[in-house]
Amino acid sequence: MPETILEISHLRKLYDDLRVFEDLSLTVHEGEVIVIVGPSGCGKSTLLRCINALEDIQGGEIRLRGEPVSKENRNLQSIRQKIGMVFQNYELFPHMTVLDNIMLAPVKAQGRKKEEVREEALDLLKRVGLESKADSYPRQLSGGQKQRTAIVRALCMHPEILLFDEVTAALDPEMVREVLEVILDLANQGKTMLVVTHEMQFARAIADRVIFLDEGRICEEGTPDGFFDEPKTERARKFLNTFTFERKGAKN
Amino acid sequence: MFSDMLVKLWENGIIQRGIWETIYMTAISTFIAYVIGLPLGVILNVTDKEGIYPVYWINRILGLIVNFFRSIPFIILMVAMLPVAKFIVGVSLGNKAMIVMLVIAAAPYVARMVESSLKEVDAGVIEAAQSMGTGNMQIVWKVLLPEARPSLIIGAVISMVTILGYSAMAATIGGTGLGQIAVSYGHQRFNPDVTWTCVFLTVIIVQVIQELGTWIAHKTDRRIGTGRA
Secondary structure: OOOEEEEEEEEEEEEOOEEEEEEEEEEEEOOOEEEEEOOOOOOHHHHHHHHOOOOOOOEEEEEEOOEEOOOOOOOHHHHHOOEEEEOOOOOOOOOOOHHHHHHHHHHHHOOOOHHHHHHHHHHHHHHOOOHHHOOOOHHHOOHHHHHHHHHHHHHOOOOOEEEEEOOOOOOOHHHHHHHHHHHHHHHHOOOOEEEEOOOHHHHHHHOOEEEEEEOOEEEEEEOHHHHHHOOOOHHHHHHHHOOOOOOOOOOO | OOOHHHHHHHHOOHHHHHHHHHHHHHHHHHHHHHHHHHHHHHHHHHHOOOOOOOOHHHHHHHHHHHHHHHOOOHHHHHHHOHHHHHHHHOOOOHHHHHHHHHHHHHHHHHHHHHHHHHHOOOHHHHHHHHHOOOOHHHHHHHHHHHHHHHHHHHHHHHHHHHHHHHHHHHHHHOOOOHHHHHHHHHHOOOOHHHHHHHHHHHHHHHHHHHHHHHHHHHHHOOOOOOOOO
16 A cells, blocks of 8 residues: 555534534545545535645644644644645736746745756746746736646645645636646656546546545545446435536437 | 015025925835834734734734824824924924824824735735745745735825825924925915915925826736736
8 A cells, every 4th residue: 555645534624603524534645646526615625725724623633744734733834835736716926927936935935946946947837838938927828827837836846745626617618628638647647636626527537536525524435437437325426417418308 | 476475485495495395204204104114014914813924912902003093183193292203303393303293193004004905915825825835924025015016006105195295284383395385484474376386386296206106006016917818
C-alpha cells in the first residue's frame, strides 16, 4: 500500500446552526486521484477548504503526512505550502503579471531564489502553452488561460497534494477542455489530487477512486467504473440520472 | 473693477503667499496624517473579525478612539486641542500648531478611508495567498496594499480635499493661507471680491488635486483596460 499523505478523521464542521459534516473520515494515499462528486450544497467545496484550513473545524482532525492542519498549529504556513489549491474563480492577483502571480508565494513564503523560481515558472507556463503570456495581466487572459495560470501557480510551490475546487465551473464550454487536459496530464505524472467536479466524463477518466458526497456524508465510494455503471445506492443513482436525458419522444 | 484691497494684496504678494501656505499646510498635514492613519487603517482591517488576523479587543479599542475623534466637529476639536499643539510644537498659534490640529483631525479619518479601501480587496485573492502559506505581513505588503492601491489613491485625494477645507477653517484661530485672507481681508473688511478670489483659487487647487489623483489612480489600476484577450 502506498504511503498515506492526507488523513481526515471524524471531521466535524458547522456553520452556526447548519451542520456540514458530522463525522467524515477519508484517507488519501500517495499518487491517488480522488474525485468528489455530489449535489450542490453537499459540502464538496467546504471539504477542500477545510483541508487547507480556510475553514475552522469544530471537531476531528486533518493531518498531512502526520502533521495536523489547523489554525492552532504554528507550522500551518509551511503545511499550507505543501497543499496546492486551485479555485473555481481563479483568484489570481489582478495587479500582478502572470509571472509575478506564480512567483509571489515561492519567493516570499518559501524563501526560494528568484532566478530559480522564475526559470521553473517559465518552464511550467511553457508546458501549459502560456509562455507568451508571462508578462500579461490577468485581465488580458481568457478564463481558460487564467485557470491554467492558477494551476501553474499551485504547481510551482511543489505541493504534495493538489486540491481542485470545481475549476471548470466558471468556464465557457470550449475552454473546459484545455484546463481538464492540464489536470489529466498531472494525474498521469502521478500527482496526488483531490478533484471536485461536475464533469462526469472527466471524473470517470481521471479518478482512481470516486467519492459520492451527500448531506455531508460519504454516501458511496468506489472505482469510477463501478460507481458510474452500477451505483450501489439509490441516492447516487438519482444523482447520476440528472446528467442523462431521455430522447425527445422516447416515452411515447 | 477690483477693490483697492484686492489689488494691494496681490501687489504685495499676500495672495500668492496664501496660495503657497494653503498648499503647503494641506500637503504636510495630509502626509503626516497618512504616516499615522495608514498603519491604523491596516490594523483596523487586519484585526477585524473578517480580517486576516482577527483580534477583537485591538479592533474595538482602536475603533472607539477613531470614532471619538471623528465625531467631534473640527472647529471644536481645534479649540480643544490647543494645549496638545502647545505640548507638541511649543506654540498654540500659527501654522505649526495648525498642522498638529489638522493631523489630529485627519488621521482618524484617513484610518477609516484606508480601512474601507482595504475592505474592497477581493476576499478570494487573500484566501489564495493564505492557501499558499503566505504570512500575514507578506499578505499586507504584497497583496492587500497593492490590490487596494487605486482605491487608496482616490481616498487620499478625498482626504486631501477635506484637509484643505479644514485648513481654511483654521484661519479662525490663527492659521494662515487663503482661508485667513478670505476671513480677515474679505469678510471682516467688506471686500467681497477678495473673498471670491480666495474661493476661486481654492476651487482651482481642489481641481488640480482631484484631476492629478484620479489620473494616478487610473494609471496604477491593472484591473481595468481594453486589452481583454
